[in-house]
Amino acid sequence: MPGTNNHILYLLLLLWCPFLNGQDRQKSPITDVLENISMTHNITFNYESDLLVGIEVLPPSKDLSLENTIRFLERQTPLIFTKISDLVYTITRVLKLCGYIQDASLQQPLEGVTVNGRSGYTVTDEKGYFEIELASLSESLTLRHIGFKTIERQARFFNIGDCGVIPMLEQAQVMSPSAYLVRGIDKRQDWNTSIDYKKFSLLPGLIEGDVLQTVQALPGIISVDETVSNINIRGGSHDQNLILWDGIKMFQSGHFFGLISSFNPHMTQSATIIHNGSDVSYTDGVSGTIHMQTDQQLQPHFSGLFSVNFLNADLLTNIPLGGKSSLQVAARKSVDNLVRTPTYDVYFDRVTQDTEAQENVSEVTNSDQAFNFYDTSLRWLYNPSDRDMVRVNFLLINNDLSFNETASVDGAIQTRESSVSQNSLAAGLHYRRHWSDAITTVLNIYETDYKLQSINANVLADQRFLQENTVSETGVKVEGTYRREQWQFKLGYDFVETEVVNLNDIDLPRFVRRDEEVLREHAAYGQALFRSRDKGFTIRSGIRLNYLSKFKELILEPRISIRQALGDHFEMEAQGEYKHQSTSQIVNFQNDFLGIEKRRWQLSDNDAIPILKSKQASLGLLYKKDGWLLDTKLFLKKIDGITTQSQSFTTKYEFIKESGSYTASGVEFLLRKKFNTVHNWLSYSYLKNTYTFENLEEVEFPSNFDITHSITLGTTYSDRSWDISAGVNYRTGKPTSIPLPGNEIIDDDVNFDQANDVRLQDYLRLDASAIHKFKINDALRSEIGASVWNLTDRKNSINTYYRINQSGTIDTFSRFSLGITSNVVFRLYF
Structure with a gap:
């Protein structure tokens, strides 16, 4: 055993000898070492005179190759040796460059900014740090x-080692540094x-950040019901609006059959x-366009949100999948299955008002009324x-x-x-490629399917009446953009195929009618944009074929x-478009x-149902100074x-089928004043909207959407802890x-007087x-809130119609808006 131990000790000493010899070697100035290497390998080193001051290294062994010698020096120093030729290094x-990147306008951290160097790559964290x-x-x-302007510059122009703040400017700069209406609503240079x-x-x-409720605060946009x-929008019907969700055309916009938006407010980040004056890439929407967009930034950290109010509960999560990908999941569902809140009851009564779901014929009793809604969003970002x-x-x-009808x-x-259902x-797939800072291409593909179905059970006649309205649309768009100094050019191709099916099916007596229409449309478009160097003048002009x-x-659309x-x-602006x-x-x-959802989608047949064609022009003047905006x-x-x-005729011409036109003209006015954390605004719209139907008794008469005067007065206080808002909405009757x-x-x-010759009572609502907002700890923050809709509980009439009863006289039916309606919300961010 002693002999064995001696052998082990001898082997250990042999293994440690190189280390011990290295420790005995003395470090030398790197300049002396480099001179020896130059002489040994016949090469030259180029460097700045003060770069190597004070650096000492262990001399490499003379037996090492040149490549291993350089690696040996790099391991000991913060130096990089770059081979220029066989003779020169x-x-x-x-x-090391570090910093905090912020939104220049909000001075808030920007997470997910990519920072690329010649040999390095990183992404900013939630504090904007890199x-x-x-x-x-x-x-x-x-x-x-x-969404922000790309920064490209040499490292010497940053504060090396100071970890300073680097501001990034938004790609589309707002016209005014302060909000257009309230914080978050802005007027942009486009x-x-x-x-x-x-x-x-x-x-x-x-x-909630309900987009389709928010837009109604803007001048020229209302909802008559x-x-x-x-x-x-400017006197148009709802079907004349193009509603997009991340580039996907949507044919359904509401939950509760129209009372709240069907798009999750927490998944939708902007609109x-x-x-x-639409961009030529947009088609449809002869009255206007509402384009909702989700968060386009790749978030590298797990985050989430849980929210519940008196109508629904929802959950949103962001799940990172490595450094280049993430998954976003959002789900929202009505709370009716768990608890029936007073808010829910008010909404339910409003939806079923004067419909068969609420009041049936005298011999039939309704029971087991049930209503629920949900939406789910799934997004993969890569x-x-x-x-x-x-x-x-x-x-x-x-x-x-759904509800049960019972009779003897x-x-x-x-x-x-x-039952009636709407889903x-x-x-959609969106792919964007930046070939260079000048050239960008986009591919957008989507498929959207909509279905409205009702089963009307007539228990007295033992009859079932099935109605369906389905829409299936596929869209493909390819677009390229070229930017050069003050110019931007865009070319694109757009293909859309739309199929609409309408079904009416009665089981007794047997009757089935199914109408199916398909329409395919191709479009090519081009556009040029010029902006002066001082950004004082901008013109964008294009054409769509x-x-x-x-x-x-x-159809040619300039x-x-x-x-x-x-x-x-x-600032003055002028706009015009054909659509x-x-x-x-x-x-x-x-x-x-x-009677709950009466409108069904229909394709044009270019005859009885013509292609809608619009011409629109506008001229505007904007003033801004010291918190004032006009x-x-x-x-x-x-x-x-x-x-x-x-x-949507419900009185005269309800059962008439004729085609015609309407002309809308008017003025939109917005006055806003900002006092630090308080925004006050007054908006006013004047509209004259006139129908022209050549084959009707009255060739010209006021439109069903002719709301002559519309006024909104509001104020919002906002700081780090509180958001408080109150306002009044007034408009003349429909x-x-x-x-x-x-x-x-x-x-x-019913024998009607002149068409649309009288008006319902004026509409007035106070909200x-x-x-x-408060912070629970470093990982959790929360919000609690409450709202009251129609504080004065005013009974606003939104529609009236007439029917002849069994005694031969006329009954008058009126539909009313929501009465006083309160809601409460709790949100938890994690």
């Missing part, structure tokens, strides 16, 4: 973040109104509202490189209402279920937008789909190809027709809301 020092190693001060760095819910504060009566499924961006989106929306039939109690399923293969029709700064405080649209919503009968616009719009069925006094009935039909 340059020496540089490793530099670190990166560089080879030299001349190395070029590129900072990129979607003439559109933008809503950013990361910055958004609060509007009266709202506790107080729903998000009937939004009227763009276009009245006029950045394979700093120049490529892939986004895959999925959306599911569903509304279901031949002495026996019979019960049958009636959408959509998916559409071909409808079914009708063999070419569009233009011009903005000119007039001094430091004034067309091949889908519209019609009403066959007021009791379609149990925005005034004059506009003129004409839409050809409307039908009486698409205009036009309607009444039975002719003294001669109300002719041939068992208020408040949200308190």
Whole structure:
């Protein structure tokens, strides 16, 4: 055993000898070492004279190769040796650049900014912080973040080692550094109104960032029946609005059959509202466009949100999948299955008001009324490189209402279920490639499917009436953009195929009618944008050429937008566009789909249902100074190809099928004053909206959406802890027709006086809301809030219609808006 131990000790000493010899060697100045290497290998080292001052190294063994010798020196020093040729090497020092990147306007951290050097790559964290190693001060760095201007400059122009703040400017600069209406609603240099819910504060009566409710605070946008499924932009009907969710066209916009938006407010991060002067890439939407967009930034950290209010609960999570990918999942569901809240009851009564679901014939009793809704969003975000961006989106929306009808039939109690459902399923792929700072291409593909179905069970007649309206649309768009100094050029191709199916199926007596229409449309477009160096003048002009293969029709659509700064405080804008649209919503009968959702989508046949074509022009002047903002616009719009069925007639001309046009003209006015944390605003719209139907008794008469005067007055207080808002909405009553006094009935039909010659009572509503924000700990923060809609509980009439009863007289029916309605919310961010 002693001999064995000696052998082990001897082997250990042999293994440690090189280390011990190394420890005995003395370090030498690196300049002396480099001279010896130069002589041994016959090479030259180039470096700045003060770069090597004070650096000492252990001399490498003379037996090492040149390559291993250089590696030996690099391991001991913060130096980089770069081979220029077989005889020359340059020496540089490793530099560390760190910093905090912020949004220049909000001075808030920007997470997910990509920082690229020649040999390094990193991404900013939730505090906007990054670190990166560089080879030299001349190395070029590129900072990129979607929605912000790219920064590209040499490292020498940053504060090396100081970890300072680096501001990034938004790509589309707002016209005014302060909010257009409240914080988060801005007017941009592309003439559109933008809503950013990361910055958004609060509007009266709202506790969620509901896009389709928010847009109604803007001048020129209202809803004549107080729903998000009937939004009227400058006097147009709801079907004349193009509603997009991440580039996917949506045919359903509301939950609760129109009372709240069907798009999860926490998944939707921004929205763009276009009245006029659309980009040539947009089609449809002859009245306007609402483009909702989800968060485009790749978030490298897990985060989430849970929220519950008196209508629904929802959950949103962001799950990182490595450094270049993440998954976002959002789900929202009504709380009716758990608890029936007073808010829910008010909404349910509003939806079923004067419908078969609420009041049946006297012999039939309704029971077991149940309603629920849900939506689910799934998004995959993938950045394979700093120049490529892939986004895959999925959306599911569903509304279901059912109830039992019970009656005594031949002495026996019979019960049958009636129901109505409305749902959408959509998916999209968006791929963007930055070939260079000048050239970008985009590929957008989507499929959207919509279905409205009702089963009306007539228990007395033992009859079932099935109605369905389905829409299936596929879209493919390819687009390229070239930027050069003050110019931007865009070229694109767009293909859309739309299929609409309408089904009416009665089991007794047997009757089935199924109408199916398909329309394919190709479009090519081009656009140029010029902006002066001082950004005082901008012009965007383009043309879109559409071909409808079914009708063999070419439609040419020029569009233009011009903005000119007039001094430091004034800006003038002029806009014009031509547009067309091949889908519209019609009403066959007021009791379609149990009277709860009466409008069904219909494709143009270029005859009885013409292609909608619009012409629109506007002129605006904007003033801003010292927190004041004044925005005034004059506009003129004409839409050809409307039908009486698409205009929601409930009185005169309810059952008439004719086509015509309408002309809308008016003024939009917004005055806003900001006092530090308080925003006050007054908006006013004047509208004259006139129908022209050549084959009707009155050729010209006021439109059903002719709301002459509309006024909104509001104030919002916002700081780090509180958002508080209150406001008043007023507008003149909706036009309607009444039975002719003294001669109300002719041939068992209501005999109406002049069309839309009278108005319902004026609409007035007072709202208020408040949200308190607080931090629980470093990982959790929370919000609690409450809102009251229609504080005064005013009974606002939104529609009136007439029916002849069994005694031969006329009954008057009125539909009313929501009464006083409160809501409470709790949110937890993690």
